[in-house]
Amino acid sequence: MAEADVPARETSGALVLQAEEVSVRFGGVAALTQASLRVEKGSVASLIGPNGAGKTTLFNAVTGMVPAATGRVLLEGRDISGLPPHERARAGVVRTFQNLQVFGNMNVLENVMTGAHRRLRYTVLEAVCKLPRYWREEKKARAIALDCLDFVGLTDLAGAPASDLPYGKQRLLEMARALAADPVLLLLDEPAAGLNPRETKGLGALIRRIRDERGVSVALVEHDMDLVMGVSDSVTVLSFGRVIARGTPAEVQKDPEVIAAYLGGDEGGDEGEGDA
Numbered sequence: 596m597a598e599a600d601v602p603a604r605e606t607s608g609a610l611v612l613q614a615e616e617v618s619v620r621f622g623g624v625a626a627l628t629q630a631s632l633r634v635e636k637g638s639v640a641s642l643i644g645p646n647g648a649g650k651t652t653l654f655n656a657v658t659g660m661v662p663a664a665t666g667r668v669l670l671e672g673r674d675i676s677g678l679p680p681h682e683r684a685r686a687g688v689v690r691t692f693q694n695l696q697v698f699g700n701m702n703v704l705e706n707v708m709t710g711a712h713r714r715l716r717y718t719v720l721e722a723v724c725k726l727p728r729y730w731r732e733e734k735k736a737r738a739i740a741l742d743c744l745d746f747v748g749l750t751d752l753a754g755a756p757a758s759d760l761p762y763g764k765q766r767l768l769e770m771a772r773a774l775a776a777d778p779v780l781l782l783l784d785e786p787a788a789g790l791n792p793r794e795t796k797g798l799g800a801l802i803r804r805i806r807d808e809r810g811v812s813v814a815l816v817e818h819d820m821d822l823v824m825g826v827s828d829s830v831t832v833l834s835f836g837r838v839i840a841r842g843t844p845a846e847v848q849k850d851p852e853v854i855a856a857y858l859g860g861d862e863g864g865d866e867g868e869g870d871a
């Protein structure tokens with residue numbers, strides 16, 4: 596692992612996310628056992644661990660995509676455990692996926708507008724009949740999407756078919772679409788998978804800007820340790836579904852149990868190995 600090169604930042608200490616003691620089973624497999632993840636407001640909190648450790652499952656439990664057998668999920672102190680995924684999204688829990696999910700039949704701007712639609716208010720009737728409020732809201736979605744495209748540096752490609760974009764730019768498009776949904780908490784599942792070193796560096800800078808300029812709190816799952824150590828305010832380490840360490844990047848890198856989990860486990864977990 597690379598040396599952490601960022602000094603600890605001051606945060607308010609308020610928690611945006613508290614996923615507490617979450618357990619998830621798939622048949623006979625205990626994917627998560629009493630695992631907790633906390634994200635402070637205005638911070639980047641990373642979740643790392645070897646392949647199969649349960650990282651994506653914990654994200655899925657936070658977004659409501661898999662049911663948890665135990666535990667609860669609080670967003671800004673409010674228990675959202677009972678809400679279905681779309682209501683958690685409406686409350687501000689927004690994610691990107693380990694496998695790239697871009698709508699290839701739409702152009703870049705339209706892709707990002709689908710993110711903004713969560714924030715709009717019109718009825719099906721208003722949309723079908725193209726009533727004035729529908730047009731007003733569409734205009735708003737367009738403005739939000741253009742702003743987010745500008746933020747990630749894709750303005751020039753707004754009209755291009757999304758499927759024509761090179762892979763690295765499609766990843767940026769996903770980030771813009773997630774930002775368009777106005778997240779309180781942004782969950783990024785291996786955003787650097789498949790990126791080259793230059794693109795990964797740019798992604799690190801973008802994640803910091805999302806935190807610092809947009810005030811969005813970020814939970815990051817990533818195998819690229821240089822990226823993790825460079826952007827994280829805190830790191831939680833999972834191994835076989837259990838949290839084995841948490842702390843600052845510097846603390847976690849020195850933890851003998853963490854080193855053993857990465858070096859000794861038979862789960863794999865090679866550094867920098869994107870496996871989307």
Ligand SMILES: Nc1ncnc2c1ncn2[C@@H]1O[C@H](COP(=O)(O)OP(=O)(O)OP(=O)(O)O)[C@@H](O)[C@H]1O
Nearest residue numbers: 621624626644645646647648649650651652653870
């Ligand atoms: N839908 C599912 N059905 C059955 N088992 C599952 C399902 N999803 C995940 N698992 C199992 O749960 C465990 C945790 O998987 P998960 O995808 O959360 O790991 P991960 O830490 O995200 O791994 P990776 O780094 O490879 O993405 C693994 O043993 C996996 O095979």
Ligand SMILES: [Mg+2]
Nearest residue numbers: 650651652693
């Ligand atoms: Mg995963």
